[in-house]
Amino acid sequence: MTSTTRPDVWLPVPADEIPGLPEGFTYHFWDGGTEFPADPAQCAFYVVPYAKDQRTSVRPIPGMRAVQVVQTLSAGTDHVEPALAGLPAGVRLCNAKGVHEASTAELAVALVLASLRDLPGFVRGQDAEEWRSGFYPALADKSVLIVGYGSIGSAIEDRLAPFECARVTRVARTPRTTARGPVHALDHLPALLPQADVVILSTPLNPSTRGLVDAAFLAAMPDGALLVNVARGPVVDTKALLVEVESGRLRAALDVTDPEPLPAGHPLWHAPHVLISPHVGGSTSAFLPRAKRLIAAQLTRFAAGEPLRNVVHTTG
Structure with missing residues (x-):
């Protein structure tokens, strides 16, 4: 930075716990507590606390009139982006690409296997001391459709490779060709869904994907198919x-x-053949080391005046 002042940076992890942070900033720790650690008007770089409710995440943003970067630690930014509307032009919103791929892809495959092999039924059988033997569906020989083929979708395909799937088909908002094969456009879904035994959703939430999986989408899936949502x-x-x-x-x-959170009494809790995990795709031991590396790398680039990574929106 060329300024003689030391710009404020708000971090949800204490600065002394993040290796590689550049000098030249005044670091403040704030993880969503009631009291702000400093005047929001002096903040130049805001790292949004992770896994907090939307109200907490955006609470200081209206007062951050000098902020230049808002960095989330989540893959999605839909909970933060609306709060940027009142900020000056040029504020960069960055997501956490590179942080959640491993753990979210792990969970996606775990949910597929647990649902197909009926692991919840085995747990209930164990609780009831029942020996529930029999034949169960396998992932082997299944056709899998990944809807949302960004870095997380690609990581899911990485982990599907050893399972002898019959076919993996990819769909994204932007069609393209990859080393693995084509990525189809969203408007190809009506032709692709009838061939999919397993549909995995890993798309961001935006106007084109909100309500994407509607009655028509589901009706196009074949009988017995599995829908997995980690989006x-x-x-x-x-x-x-x-x-x-x-x-x-x-x-x-x-x-x-x-x-979300799913309230008590909601019919999804007890719907047949529905497995629910409490939005823990990124909440694993893999999160913090990768989040710290991202924060240090982004601030090093910011200090040097270099382009930031993972910019998904710029105000103005």
């Missing part, structure tokens, strides 16, 4: 999904729901 809850129309799972025609494994 965002509102990508799926919950009422339409309930119709399909309560009829027994489809299965679902959901790390995210709409509403």
